[in-house]
Amino acid sequence: MRVVTSAEIDRVLTFPALIDALAEAFRGDMVAPPRHHHEIERPRAPGTLLLMPSWTGPAMRDGFVGVKVVSVFPENGAKGLPSVMGSYLLMDGETGEPVSVLDGTRLTVWRTAAASALAARHLAREDASRMVMIGSGALAPFLIRAHLSQRPIREVALWNHNGRKAESLAASLRAEGLPVTAVTDLEDAVRGADLVSCATLSTAPIVKGAWLKAGAHLDLVGAFNLKMREADDEALRRAQVYIDTPAARSEGGDVAVSLQSGAIPESHVLGTLTDLCQAPPRRDPEAITAFKSVGAALEDLAAAMLVWRSLAKAL
Structure with missing residues (x-):
């Protein structure tokens, strides 16, 4: 072996x-x-x-x-x-x-990033050029590389609650030739983003639905239990929501939490990665989309x- x-x-x-x-x-x-x-x-x-x-x-x-x-x-x-x-x-x-x-x-980090990019292949605008990466842990560089392989992203704004960690990771990724810059104003970065990816252990929403522009895609990777949140209810209400597997209806933060509280109805979750791969939906360029993964x-x-x-x- x-x-x-x-x-x-x-x-x-x-x-x-x-x-x-x-x-x-x-x-x-x-x-x-x-x-x-x-x-x-x-x-x-x-x-x-x-x-x-x-x-x-x-x-x-x-x-x-x-x-x-x-x-x-x-x-x-x-x-x-x-x-x-x-x-x-x-x-x-x-x-x-x-x-x-x-x-x-x-x-795990490879396949998690690949799953998010697979969802973005079907849900993000084809001309998406500006990305925000929230979190600078082990997953962040893989998510950035994976999303860059699927869309013509020219700018990546990296935000972390610890600014020094964001600066350090951004510098190492720039050394690889990736267009990553650390930022401190998260709201401003999200308002201008075509794709927002979150990989944190936050217990309170970081991304507010009011910040998401028309056509934006929200990728929710962290928040692995019901005590965690990365996006608020309004972000999910505004979005066409997809999940990796049916388990995301009851596990992990964000979607499961909003379903349990009644903030969104069961019908608001439009499908899974299997659905996206077997019957890709027609993408409305003005629609906000969201993908929540809990791991498969x-x-x-x-x-x-x-x-x-x-x-x-x-x-």
């Missing part, structure tokens, strides 16, 4: 190749049962343990079975550790034999399969 490191994952994965692999997965024959979700009591803040299984159906060639084990400890940032860590076990689909353990933390096991499996096949080709 091969151990696949984060460096190897970075070497073989690219955008938009991973986005294409996820699109195929959402259109294809893959099974993803409900994930196991357990809260772990700790003195300062609770942790979370997630178990996410998935497998390919009989119609798919080179079948696989996989499961991701993820821990989420929000206080890890103070210790210099990622808030989210995990491992992915990939098994042969015919025999169940383990073939690889992949760095689940790295796999088939995304992990699709990413692990792409990594495994890419490594095999390199041998």
